[in-house]
Amino acid sequence: MMKNVVEVRDLVVVRGEREVLPGISLDVPAGVTGLLGPSGCGKSTLLRCLVGAQRVRSGTVEVLGSPAGSADLRTRIGYVTQAASVYDDLTVAENLSFFVRVLGVDRSSVDRAIEAVSLGDHRDQVVGRLSGGQRSRAGLAVALLGEPDLLVLDEPTVGLDPVLRRDLWALFHRIADGGAAVLVSSHVMDEAERCHRLLLMREGRIIADGSPDEVRERTGAADVEQAFLRLVEGREEVA
C-alpha cells in the first residue's frame, strides 16, 4: 500500500529572477490537506509542480507513484486553478460533456460529477448566469470527471461567503471520504481547522506540518493563525 499520495524532495523552482521554491520537501497523505501561507509564498507554484505544469530546476515530485507530469496521471489528478476553467457560454452539462471528450473518460461521469457538486438543478443553465459559488462547483465538477485519486484545488474558496465556504469544505470532505486525497491551498488561516492535516508555508518553505491540533500544541497557540505567527517570529529570533 502506498504511504503518501505526493512526495516532493528538494524541489527548486525559479520563476523570473527569483528562486520561488528554494529546495522544498513534503508529503501529502490521504484525506484533506491544507496548504496554507501568505499570498506570494509559492503555493500555486508548488501545486503547478504536482500537476506537471511547472518547469522545475531540480529535485523530484512523485504523484501516485509516478513522476509528476506522467501521461498516466492525466485522469488520476483533478486540478482547479484560480482562473475559471469552465466556459461561460456553455451550460454546466455542455461544459462537462466537452471535458469528457478532452479527457477521454466515460460519458456517465457527467451525471456523477454534477451530482457530486449538487448542481442537478442547474445542469442546463449557462455557466455565465450562475452565482460565484455555483461556478466554483461547476469548475470542481470538471476536476472530478476522471474520478481522480488526487484533487488539487488552488484557493477554491476565495471570494465566497461563509455559507458557501462551509458547503465547499463539506464537499471536499465527502470527496476525501470517497478515497481521494484532497490538497487545498488557502491564505485564509481560519480554513485550517477544517483540514485533517496542515502544511504551513512561508517564502517557499514548509515551516510546520501536522494536524491542526499538533500545530497548535507545538506552538502553544490558541489557533492556527497565532501558531503561524509564532513560528515566523521564532524563526526570526533564531536567525
Ligand SMILES: Nc1ncnc2c1ncn2[C@@H]1O[C@H](COP(=O)(O)OP(=O)(O)OP(=O)(O)O)[C@@H](O)[C@H]1O
Ligand atoms: N509567471 C511568473 N513569472 C515570474 N514570477 C512569478 C510568476 N508567477 C508567480 N511568480 C512569483 O512567484 C512567487 C510565488 O507565486 P505563487 O503564485 O506561487 O504564490 P502563492 O502563494 O500561490 O500566492 P497567492 O496566494 O497570491 O496566489 C511570487 O513572488 C510571484 O511574484
